[in-house]
Amino acid sequence: IKDNTMPNVIIEVSHDHLISQPDNLLARINDALWQSGNFKLQSDIKSRIYYPNHVLVGLSDSGDEAFVMAHFYLMPGRDDATIQSLAQRIADAIKAHLQEFESEVPVGSLQICVNSTTLSANYVKQYVEFK
Secondary structure (H helix, E strand, C coil): CCECCCCEEEEEECCCCCCCCHHHHHHHHHHHHHHCCCECCHHHCEEEEECCCCCCCCCCCCCCEEEEEEEEEECCCCCHHHHHHHHHHHHHHHHHHHHHHCCCCCCCEEEEEEEEEECCCCCCCCCCCCC
């Protein structure tokens, strides 16, 4: 199924020093999704990264735990296997980026998570052109 309104990928990163090249990571994720053949236009794929102001992993701030959490939003209509495949593409792109470009990954544990959300059929999107 090809649609022209999705996906949106919103990434939360536990530590602001974990991703030193965010533009590279976003490009890698968008390219991985585009290569899936599931989207009509490259510009349909939108991604961004946020760094929370306050993070706690577990019960103490030992600093040796980190995470990259991707929230993946899609319009309805794709089967579970397709959604799983797209989520795996995102996870694989994050892992490959970290292994290739990031030297500040903590010595401890790093969790890469991708959660997919199928939006309601009531989702509203409008295009506005300014001249």
